[in-house]
Amino acid sequence: MNKKTRTIAGKDITKSVADALQYISYYHPPDYIRYLSQAYAREQSPSAKNAIGQILVNSRMAAFGRRPICQDTGLVVVFAKVGMDARIKSTASFADLVNEGVRRAYLDPDNPLRASIVADPLAGRVNTRDNTPAVIHVDLVPGNQIEITIAAKGGGSENKARFTTLNPSASVADWVVDTVSTLGSGWCPPGLISVGIGGSAEKAMLLAKEAMNEPIDMSELIARGPSSAEEALRIELHERINALGIGAQGLGGLTTVVDVKVATYPTHAASKPVALIPQCAANRHLKFTLDGTGPAQLQPPDLSEWPEIGIGELNLAGVRRVNLDSLTKEETAAWRYGETILLSGKMLTGRDAAHKRMVDLIDAGKPLPVDLRGRVIYYVGPVRAVRDEVVGPAGPTTSNRMDGFTEKILAETGVFAMVGKAERGPAAIESIVRHKTPYLIAVGGAAYLISKSIKAARLVAFEDLGMEAIYEFEVQDMPVIMAVDVEGNSIHNSGPLEWRKRMAADSIARNIGV
């Protein structure tokens, strides 16, 4: 063994992974908080400003309360750069060491994280209960240390990953902008768009996934100017994506992305592979280095950087208040898209697996285990409660995954309203109009804040589905926005359109010097 060689204990890898996953579950990266605070200050769209405000309030609460920022505590992705002069002392494989760290982090009794991983994605889809396995990428590099970048990637943003192979002379910028304009807002903007260009299909994806963990530095880049084609593309994409007007949560507004990352790799003369992966507002990642002296020492961030936004600033005073326990069809028909509502009373929860099971029961002519008539259904898979909590972080999940079940659920159960996140597709909007059943949204990325408006939670059905079981929540003043009203008007159609037009007009005015 040469004297440069260092021995790194397997148990230090496991402990560092566990500590890092706990850390990123409640601490946003400070650079993201800085950029989001600037976006909050700049935002002119009232609903987008409110959404960003909720995300910032939530982030501060999560950091001080050491509870997850988002109910979706993610799929663990690891990029390990292992020095060729580092020796790992363990009989377990590197993957086993990492997965043991994942298990410990997600089952931590003080801050249990939500287990979201299902084994056998094709058929069984049974939850592995400890969020293993992680997706692990290992590179052998010069040196005697191990550098690990670890991320906990939310499912909603990962679902919007896209790939194409362009002709060599085609414009990457045009493809990215066109593609982002079709993604909707299930990826929880404001966040980042990361683009990998070159290599092969899988290499382009890896480039995009790894680049999104780089520090956010768009303002600095704009100030100093681009020094490469990649940097020029980043600036162009940042400007063009924000000009789409998608805004926070797709409500229409000035900031859709706080940064755009671009990474490249040599490729075949015939090809231009391009991968695009969005990063959501939960944006959880951390880099640490192991040099053989023990596990990573993670210092808490300086929380004075987290802005103190009072609930009063979120403009919730004077909005419509609704009692869910005495809801009528006449009342829900009067709600107009775009208005903010505070919900109080009892609602049911149910997301992907519960919807599938309910529709299977309906198709088989069997009764449902819960009567949905006159009820509101909230698409959510919460984190387990600890200590005096009623429920852990409980933000909305992407609603359009429920679209395929919506007609049957509305027609057969008599649900009065749905609450979720992001836009609905055309078929779901038709069902909303047909059955006069409106759709509301809560802010994705404000899960811990939302959980504080839940005063009681009771398991009602499908216990075996874990976080996907049906619960009854009793809520008080839960803030939601009317997204699709019974006439089929959708804030996700009108909001971005309005802000796209406003920004285009502003930019014309700037160009002609008005």
Ligand SMILES: O=C(O)C[C@H](O)C(=O)O
């Ligand atoms: O699984 C979830 O809770 C949410 C998911 O990340 C989503 O954004 O749809």
